[in-house]
Amino acid sequence: MRARLADTGAIWIAAVVIPAFLIAPALWNGYPLLQFDTGGYLARWYEGYLVPSRSTVFGLYLHFGEGSDFWINLGIQALATFWILQLTLRVLGLAQPFRLLWIGLLLILTTALPWLSSMLLTDIFSGLSVLALFILVLQGEKISPIEKASLFVFIAFSAATHSATLGVLLGLCLLGLIAKPLLRRRIALSGLLQGMLSIASGAMMLLAANHALSGQWAWTPGGYGVAFGRMLQDGIVARYLNDHCPHQNFKLCPYRDALPATGDQFLWGHSMFDKLGRFAGLDDEMGYIVTHSLADYPAWQAEAALKATAQQLLHVATGEGCTEWLGHTYGIIKRYIPSQTRQMDAARQQRKEINFSAVNWLHVPVALASMLVVLSLFGYGAWRRRFDDSTLLAATVTFALLGNAMICGVISGPHDRYGARLVWIATFTALIAASRFFTDDDSELSDDLGAP
Structure with missing residues (x-):
């Protein structure tokens, strides 16, 4: 009886402490944390047209929380994080409340997780959706129908908030289909089908939201422009223009x-891109150069893609985009939600009182070490042909990190923000492995590749 009461008390402590600490940066700041992209998402409800790389689904989600000064959004993000963390531990047979508490607090201390959940940005849903997909596809028999339905909706929403998140989730499902003949009953076909349907539902959700707000049945624009920017900084665009401007009349030729x-x-720094009409004026030309330069310089493109992927894996610092001047986002809030101007201007972030140097002194080495641990766990399990739950989680996280690095590094170019938003799930996986090791927990059922 005493043990049961202690567990009940610990559950309530964890349910209060972990969400509270997940939004501690915003509470300390005095206002939800903002980023350069936040304004573009917020404006979708008010402007009624599509802009590059700004999901209307996430814009509607932010609009839902405007009346609470966006604290409702942060509450949703903190509670969703707590839910996914405890559900992951539960399906792995690690549901002890004190274990959830110390793992949650270590994640909050050593990773970008609280900064992600305190920010008005899509990034928190990137890592959470990978864990949600792992549970739905590989652990579906351990959860209730209501939990399955909730995960289905959560994955669909997460996929609709950002194309890179959708790409990572889709890649994981495709890998699951490829591995199904090898892993047999470790991967349920029904789970894979549910995962694929949730991602497809996310795509339909985005198309429907785009149509509702803009009248267009269209995908969020901007893919070619972002890829063009990455090729520009690799020198490929300049080479293409030098090779083709003598006999083709591109708008960019005078600026090559x-x-x-x-x-x-180029895209955001008041360059000739503005003079030439930004995306509306250059999208067709950028798309033409992107596609034709792939055919003209395949070896260079492959080398640049591999380099960008490797660099993205190492870009994991917390806080990119939080300490700079966010003029566009400030302007959007002042224009469309003027009642929040005073709170926003009074926040520590807008007074330049946030510095991530000390934070990253801890976060970066933890992130890099966590990736090595997860890769080792996956490699060891594959070598031993022991595909138990821990190995499958490590495999999921490994391929998610690699897929994220490929999509973000190759298309957008390496950024710390893209790494930090996902690498915390590697630390979570490493903490799970450490918990099992130090407590000598053999509760999970193992499964070998050769099992019937």
């Missing part, structure tokens, strides 16, 4: 010797 050094400077 004055292109900015990075894609970010």
